[in-house]
Amino acid sequence: MSIILDISKVDMVFPTPKGDFTALKGVDLQIKKGEFISLIGHSGCGKSTVLNIVACIHKATMGGVILNNKEVTEPGPERAVVFQNHSLLPWLTAYQNIELAVKQVFKNKMSKTEMKEWIEHNLRLVHMDHARDKRPDEISGGMKQRIGIARALAMKPEILLMDEPFGALDALTRAHMQDSLMEIQQKLNNTVIMITHDVDEAVLLSDRIVMMTNGPAATIGEILDVNLPHPRNRLALAEDVEYNRLRSAVLTFLYEKQRKVEVIPKVEATESKQKTSDVA
Amino acid sequence: MTALMSKKIVGIAPMNRNKMIMSFIAEKTQALILPLVGICCFMLLWSFTASSIDTSLGKFPGPSAVATQVVNLIDEHNAERNKEDAFYIRQDQRNEMRQAKDPSYQAKVRAYTGKETFLDQIVTSVVTVLSGFLLAAVIAIPLGIAIGLSKNLNTAINPIIQIFKPVSPLAWLPLVTMVVSAVYVSPEPMFAKSFITSLITVTLCSIWPMVINTSFGVVSMNQDWVNVSQVLSLPKLVHIQKIVLPASIPAIFTGMRMSLGIAWMVLIAAEMLAQNPGLGKFVWDEFQNGSSQSLSRIMTAVFVIGLIGYLLDLAMLQLQRALSWDKSSAQR
Numbered sequence: 001m002s003i004i005l006d007i008s009k010v011d012m013v014f015p016t017p018k019g020d021f022t023a024l025k026g027v028d029l030q031i032k033k034g035e036f037i038s039l040i041g042h043s044g045c046g047k048s049t050v051l052n053i054v055a056c057i058h059k060a061t062m063g064g065v066i067l068n069n070k071e072v073t074e075p076g077p078e079r080a081v082v083f084q085n086h087s088l089l090p091w092l093t094a095y096q097n098i099e100l101a102v103k104q105v106f107k108n109k110m111s112k113t114e115m116k117e118w119i120e121h122n123l124r125l126v127h128m129d130h131a132r133d134k135r136p137d138e139i140s141g142g143m144k145q146r147i148g149i150a151r152a153l154a155m156k157p158e159i160l161l162m163d164e165p166f167g168a169l170d171a172l173t174r175a176h177m178q179d180s181l182m183e184i185q186q187k188l189n190n191t192v193i194m195i196t197h198d199v200d201e202a203v204l205l206s207d208r209i210v211m212m213t214n215g216p217a218a219t220i221g222e223i224l225d226v227n228l229p230h231p232r233n234r235l236a237l238a239e240d241v242e243y244n245r246l247r248s249a250v251l252t253f254l255y256e257k258q259r260k261v262e263v264i265p266k267v268e269a270t271e272s273k274q275k276t277s278d279v280a
Numbered sequence: 281m282t283a284l285m286s287k288k289i290v291g292i293a294p295m296n297r298n299k300m301i302m303s304f305i306a307e308k309t310q311a312l313i314l315p316l317v318g319i320c321c322f323m324l325l326w327s328f329t330a331s332s333i334d335t336s337l338g339k340f341p342g343p344s345a346v347a348t349q350v351v352n353l354i355d356e357h358n359a360e361r362n363k364e365d366a367f368y369i370r371q372d373q374r375n376e377m378r379q380a381k382d383p384s385y386q387a388k389v390r391a392y393t394g395k396e397t398f399l400d401q402i403v404t405s406v407v408t409v410l411s412g413f414l415l416a417a418v419i420a421i422p423l424g425i426a427i428g429l430s431k432n433l434n435t436a437i438n439p440i441i442q443i444f445k446p447v448s449p450l451a452w453l454p455l456v457t458m459v460v461s462a463v464y465v466s467p468e469p470m471f472a473k474s475f476i477t478s479l480i481t482v483t484l485c486s487i488w489p490m491v492i493n494t495s496f497g498v499v500s501m502n503q504d505w506v507n508v509s510q511v512l513s514l515p516k517l518v519h520i521q522k523i524v525l526p527a528s529i530p531a532i533f534t535g536m537r538m539s540l541g542i543a544w545m546v547l548i549a550a551e552m553l554a555q556n557p558g559l560g561k562f563v564w565d566e567f568q569n570g571s572s573q574s575l576s577r578i579m580t581a582v583f584v585i586g587l588i589g590y591l592l593d594l595a596m597l598q599l600q601r602a603l604s605w606d607k608s609s610a611q612r
Binding site: 057076085087 | 502504514518523527606
């Protein structure tokens with residue numbers, strides 16, 4: 001199959017007051033159309049930075065990203081992102097959140113009724129048609145993430161970028177979401193890059209698992225091909241020899257070859273503050 | 281066995297319901313009685329203190345004096361309205377008579393020029409404060425958004441805002457008065473000069489909290505929403521309309537409520553100093569008048585000013601509840 005996305009020798013250097021910090025060094029990855037790639041690695045290794053560079057939210061210091069033989073320089077809906085904390089706009093309903101995306105992407109290409117049908121089709125795809133007029137604060141975390149996925153899918157992206165999409169969900173909901181994602185993937189066969197911390201999730205969903213070394217100057221350590229047949233079933237796979245071999249390969253990489261030595265936990269500001277305070 | 285159990289359940293249910301009703305009543309009475317207790321204590325303290333203060337205009341007004349004045353002021357208002365109606369009836373009759381005698385006579389209609397009553401002054405003040413506040417909002421919100429979006433603009437404008445923000449309305453007033461009388465000259469002015477002066481003074485003082493809060497709301501916007509907008513490649517104007525403005529609505533409302541409070545305080549002071557019609561002028565006139573009723577009339581005005589300020593804030597809060605998506609920031 002043809003290569004749709006080429007992440008070509010990407011370096012990422014962040015200037016800090018204490019001098020330059022090299023986050024990524026020589027990240028090089030070619031992705032085929034319809035492939036499901038998982039990026040796995042310890043936190044702080046620059047997985048999200050890779051994704052942000054593909055989305056062009058960050059600009060690579062060296063190297064670049066080529067999508068369909070064209071270098072990408074700006075964010076765009078053909079590289080739709082599913083953010084970790086859903087990023088739905090709280091003042092819009094589920095339907096309106098997707099509508100905002102659809103209206104922007106298919107401005108002159110769809111009639112009003114076509115848009116409405118397309119939005120509702122995507123809501124049905126993630127089994128959220130019953131929550132069409134609910135606002136984000138009225139639905140659960142899993143439901144929000146479903147809407148977030150529906151919004152990204154509704155843009156008909158060339159490549160779908162998912163930044164730990166299920167990281168904030170509890171284990172049961174996460175399993176449910178993974179099954180849903182597999183079901184959608186069966187239908188649409190999207191090209192996907194997904195960041196994850198979860199070894200089972202990576203093996204269950206991916207065609208290839210890209211394992212990253214620890215930062216600074218993180219890069220791709222190993223790439224593991226997952227040749228398990230689709231559709232996959234988590235219960236059947238639990239006993240599968242190949243599944244367990246892959247699983248332990250990832251675990252070995254993470255906990256032996258790239259053991260995290262850093263002990264001090266990094267405080268990460270996950271959410272910018274939304275408080276309104278009286279400044280004046 | 282089942283019969284026994286069902287009996288038990290039936291037996292428990294009404295008791296629970298009673299308990300719930302009781303606690304509901306207790307909650308409601310508490311919400312009603314406690315403020316009443318507070319008001320009663322204040323009234324007692326007030327009438328006791330008032331009776332022990334002697335001024336050159338008699339005793340300091342207590343609750344009963346104020347209550348009398350409320351009735352008085354409303355009566356005066358009604359009397360003035362009757363006078364006005366009578367004036368227009370007389371004028372119409374006179375004109376009709378003259379026209380009957382001489383058909384070519386052009387009837388002259390003159391407006392009634394009676395003195396403004398307390399209720400008129402209230403209306404004038406409320407209209408002025410709302411106009412000044414609206415003008416301030418129309419300037420402040422776009423300016424705040426622009427400052428919030430552009431760091432350079434913020435750096436450029438921030439010192440000016442910080443300097444003008446603490447300026448008292450009394451300092452602005454002479455300048456505004458002079459400028460208005462120099463610039464606003466027209467043979468048939470749509471608005472009175474005094475109205476324009478008060479309005480501009482109110483605007484100048486109430487604009488800053490809105491500018492600052494709006495820009496703060498824009499700056500502290502969730503980065504995820506900005507990313508969403510970037511991925512969608514929303515054009516700048518759509519980005520402002522669909523993302524920035526709704527995202528900063530809670531902060532804008534915080535600023536608007538602060539501004540409206542300031543606007544009301546500023547207006548009373550401005551009216552008092554500039555002798556512009558309104559509640560401030562009423563207070564000043566009564567003070568200059570110096571009759572035995574003056575202090576109780578001023579005290580009445582104080583309560584009315586407070587009450588209107590409270591109602592304005594309440595109205596803003598209701599507006600915020602209706603318009604803002606963030607219900608948690610619209611509690612109190």
